[in-house]
Amino acid sequence: AQSVTQPDIHITVSEGASLELRCNYSYGATPYLFWYVQSPGQGLQLLLKYFSGDTLVQGIKGFEAEFKRSQSSFNLRKPSVHWSDAAEYFCAASTTSGTYKYIFGTGTRLKVLA
Amino acid sequence: EAQVTQNPRYLITVTGKKLTVTCSQNMNHEYMSWYRQDPGLGLRQIYYSMNVEVTDKGDVPEGYKVSRKEKRNFPLILESPSPNQTSLYFCASSLWRTSGGSYEQYFGPGTRLTVT
Numbered sequence: 001a002q003s004v005t006q007p008d009i010h011i012t013v014s015e016g017a018s019l020e021l022r023c024n025y026s027y028g029a030t031p032y033l034f035w036y037v038q039s040p041g042q043g044l045q046l047l048l049k050y051f052s053g054d055t056l057v058q059g060i061k062g063f064e065a066e067f068k069r070s071q072s073s074f075n076l077r078k079p080s081v082h083w084s085d086a087a088e089y090f091c092a093a094s095t096t097s098g099t100y101k102y103i104f105g106t107g108t109r110l111k112v113l114a
Numbered sequence: 115e116a117q118v119t120q121n122p123r124y125l126i127t128v129t130g131k132k133l134t135v136t137c138s139q140n141m142n143h144e145y146m147s148w149y150r151q152d153p154g155l156g157l158r159q160i161y162y163s164m165n166v167e168v169t170d171k172g173d174v175p176e177g178y179k180v181s182r183k184e185k186r187n188f189p190l191i192l193e194s195p196s197p198n199q200t201s202l203y204f205c206a207s208s209l210w211r212t213s214g215g216s217y218e219q220y221f222g223p224g225t226r227l228t229v230t
Contacts, residue, residue: 043221096215106156
């Protein structure tokens with residue numbers, strides 16, 4: 001079955017430290033891949049997306065993600081975390097054939113220590 | 115302003131009382147979708163629509179109905195709500211790739227539903 005997995009439920013980092021949030025997908029063909037952020041009490045905002053081409057994609061707020069087909073992964077990174085990055089992060093995938101579902105991972109909640 | 119609107123934002127109702135949550139987008143998007151968000155489960159897709167009169171089930175469609183009679187509107191109907199449908203609901207829309215697949219979703223502000 002198609003799925004998106006975020007293995008880390010919670011992550012805590014110190015302000016200024018680097019960040020990597022993991023995402024793995026299970027699909028027959030490479031789907032479109034996305035990262036969204038949800039601040040407390042807010043809706044979801046797109047951070048970045050991957051459709052094809054360059055496997056390192058840049059997004060807003062200094063985030064980037066790398067698509068690795070061999071590992072079925074699309075990990076999100078940021079070199080230096082700011083306190084305002086504390087939020088919940090969701091990886092998502094959209095199929096490009098068959099059923100056109102949009103599937104989210106269960107999310108990773110990021111806590112930033114001052 | 116490009117946006118997805120949902121109404122109501124908050125709703126408390128009783129078991130069995132039919133309700134409709136409206137969703138409207140002004141971006142001429144083909145793809146629209148409903149999700150429910152529950153702690154620890156992320157967002158789960160309820161139904162989606164690829165265009166007018168074209169809808170399909172997501173991963174958790176039981177207990178819900180949708181219709182897409184106009185491109186801009188995609189209401190979510192709970193014919194007989196039950197307490198396990200208490201959740202935060204999001205509507206979203208996106209462009210549709212002609213060869214298949216939806217692009218990034220634009221989300222509404224959410225509707226918090228409580229069924230007692």
